[in-house]
Amino acid sequence: DVVMTQSPLSLSVTLGQPASISCRSSQSLVHSDGNTYLNWFQQRPGQSPRRLIYKVSNRDSGVPDRFSGSGSDTEFTLKISRVEAEDVGVYYCMQGTYWPPDTFGQGTKLEIK
Amino acid sequence: QVQLVESGGGVVQPGRSLRLSCAASGFTFSTYAMHWVRQPPGKGLEWVAVISYDETIEYYADSVKGRFTISRDNSKNTLYLQMNSLKTEDTAVYYCARDLGIDYWGQGTLVTVSS
Numbered sequence: 001d002v003v004m005t006q007s008p009l010s011l012s013v014t015l016g017q018p019a020s021i022s023c024r025s026s027q028s029l030v031h032s033d034g035n036t037y038l039n040w041f042q043q044r045p046g047q048s049p050r051r052l053i054y055k056v057s058n059r060d061s062g063v064p065d066r067f068s069g070s071g072s073d074t075e076f077t078l079k080i081s082r083v084e085a086e087d088v089g090v091y092y093c094m095q096g097t098y099w100p101p102d103t104f105g106q107g108t109k110l111e112i113k
Numbered sequence: 114q115v116q117l118v119e120s121g122g123g124v125v126q127p128g129r130s131l132r133l134s135c136a137a138s139g140f141t142f143s144t145y146a147m148h149w150v151r152q153p154p155g156k157g158l159e160w161v162a163v164i165s166y167d168e169t170i171e172y173y174a175d176s177v178k179g180r181f182t183i184s185r186d187n188s189k190n191t192l193y194l195q196m197n198s199l200k201t202e203d204t205a206v207y208y209c210a211r212d213l214g215i216d217y218w219g220q221g222t223l224v225t226v227s228s
Contacts, residue, residue: 104160
């Protein structure tokens, strides 16, 4: 199975400052169809996960443009340009290129400093 | 709007069975693959199973293969997870989720396996 490794596992950021989360896969996530199936999810405290980004860099409807995704092959990044209080939670990357199984990263906990 | 509502969770003894349901609305259920994903208390997300839109394809995580069965009733817009021979390590919040890209999640239902 593809292993997804996130770093850091926790992040403390001052309001209004940027944040960056890295996700590395154990093999290239480029599918034979040319797409890269790497998604990012946010899970606020006490809530279900919510998808933020799909196929590396595409924001889901309603996701603020301060969230952006980038990367290729085995290295991916989720960036928040200016952290707001509502961004507190755990962020997960997930690969869907080699399924089953879909595999998730361990999660990165974002808190406000 | 898309809604996924899980039910059927509860406390069950090891070795017993439980069936979860997920009622879908706000989209054409019969055209989407559906997943179950679980989250043990205080831990991360683990994919459990997926079923194709037409029930012809099912896949399972190794940790549940042979014990869990995913199914769906497209006439009732409902997804199911039959869980047999439950183990303490199956304790988790179980989410149903839509589509291969997992774009929508339900609110989850808690399954506690304990003697």
